[in-house]
Amino acid sequence: MKPLADCKLYTFVDTAYLYGRAPELVAQQLCDGGSDLIQLRAKNSSPDEIRALAEKILPVTCRANVGFVINDHLEIAREIGADICHLGQEDFFDAGHTHVDQLKTDKSKLKIGLSTHAPVQAQRALDAGADYIAIGPIYATGTKPAAKPVTLEYARWAAMNVNVPWFAIGGINLQTLEAVLAAGAQRICVVSAILNAPDVARACSEFRNRLT
Numbered sequence: 467m468k469p470l471a472d473c474k475l476y477t478f479v480d481t482a483y484l485y486g487r488a489p490e491l492v493a494q495q496l497c498d499g500g501s502d503l504i505q506l507r508a509k510n511s512s513p514d515e516i517r518a519l520a521e522k523i524l525p526v527t528c529r530a531n532v533g534f535v536i537n538d539h540l541e542i543a544r545e546i547g548a549d550i551c552h553l554g555q556e557d558f559f560d561a562g563h564t565h566v567d568q569l570k571t572d573k574s575k576l577k578i579g580l581s582t583h584a585p586v587q588a589q590r591a592l593d594a595g596a597d598y599i600a601i602g603p604i605y606a607t608g609t610k611p612a613a614k615p616v617t618l619e620y621a622r623w624a625a626m627n628v629n630v631p632w633f634a635i636g637g638i639n640l641q642t643l644e645a646v647l648a649a650g651a652q653r654i655c656v657v658s659a660i661l662n663a664p665d666v667a668r669a670c671s672e673f674r675n676r677l678t
Contacts, residue, residue, distance in 0.1 A: 467533030467549050470577070470598050470631040473502035474677045476535075476655040477670060479523060481508040483661035490522040492666060497530035499660075499670020505535035505552060507657075513539060520546050535579065540569060543576060550597070552579040555587055558594070566595045583616055585623050588632075596630065600655060603636020604646060607658070618649040625650025643676055652677075 467473075477496045479489050489506070496504050504527055508516045516539055524546055527534040535550040536543035543551035551569070558580055563569065566578040577597035582588040591599045601624045606615050615636065624632050634646050635655035646654060656673055663669030 467527075467531060468502060470533075473533065473631065474653050475501050475670070475674050476503040476505065476633050476635075476653065477501040477660055478505045478507050478655070478657045479519075480657055480661060481511060481519070483658060488522075489519050490526050492661070493523045493526040494530075495666035496660070496670055497526060497532050499667040500674035501532055501670055503533040503535055503550070505537055505550075505655075507537040513542060517542050517546065520548065524548070544571075544574060548576065550577045550579055552581070552600070554581045555583070559590065564594060566597065583614075584620065585627070588624065588628060592628065592630065598631040598633065599628065600633050600635045601628075601651075602634060602655070604634050605637025605642060607637040618645060621646060621649040621651050640672060640676070643673070647677075 479492050484492065493504055506516065506520055506523055508519060511519070520536060520542060524534055533549040535552050536548045537552050538557055540551050569578055570576060579598045579600065580591040580594070580596040581600045582591050588599055588601070601620055603615055604618060604621060621634050631653060633653040633655045634651040638646055638654050638656055639659035654677070660666060660669045660673065
């Protein structure tokens with residue numbers, strides 16, 4: 467995969483939005499559309515099911531030189547050779563971790579991304595050595611309906627204070643994108659606006675073109 471600093475478009479194979487489609491097919495469409503990173507998110511799947519999904523997607527991302535991210539499941543990320551594991555605040559700090567080096571082995575090149583929902587969480591993630599952080603949800607999103615939007619103010623704060631790659635996430639679509647970029651974001655995560663589109667690759671490329 468390319469360096470995180472060069473990654474702009476972070477997309478998802480989210481099982482809640484597959485609608486019967488093969489995960490590897492959706493991953494290929496995301497790669498074709500210009501994704502830099504693809505996360506497997508399968509909130510209601512068992513570890514065995516997630517591993518099986520990941521093993522179908524990984525060859526696709528490897529061929530395309532696209533970074534592959536496993537959400538939540540560190541051991542699966544290690545076992546299959548994913549590029550990144552993404553963890554929430556509770557999965558990392560509430561589990562007793564204080565620095566990402568605690569999750570890395572000498573032989574592993576696995577990177578760790580952390581979700582953040584406020585400046586105090588972002589600073590904590592930076593102090594913990596996160597390779598990147600997610601900033602959001604910027605807007606209300608059906609992906610996480612219970613999450614309170616952090617608004618563009620948090621993105622503006624991140625633009626001024628975060629010194630590692632950060633990705634704005636939450637309710638970002640082609641209508642809201644300009645405001646997110648104007649707030650200082652250079653990298654974005656997009657879930658439903660791409661996965662719900664009639665043509666996934668085309669929707670992905672539209673975001674890609676707007677980012678570049």
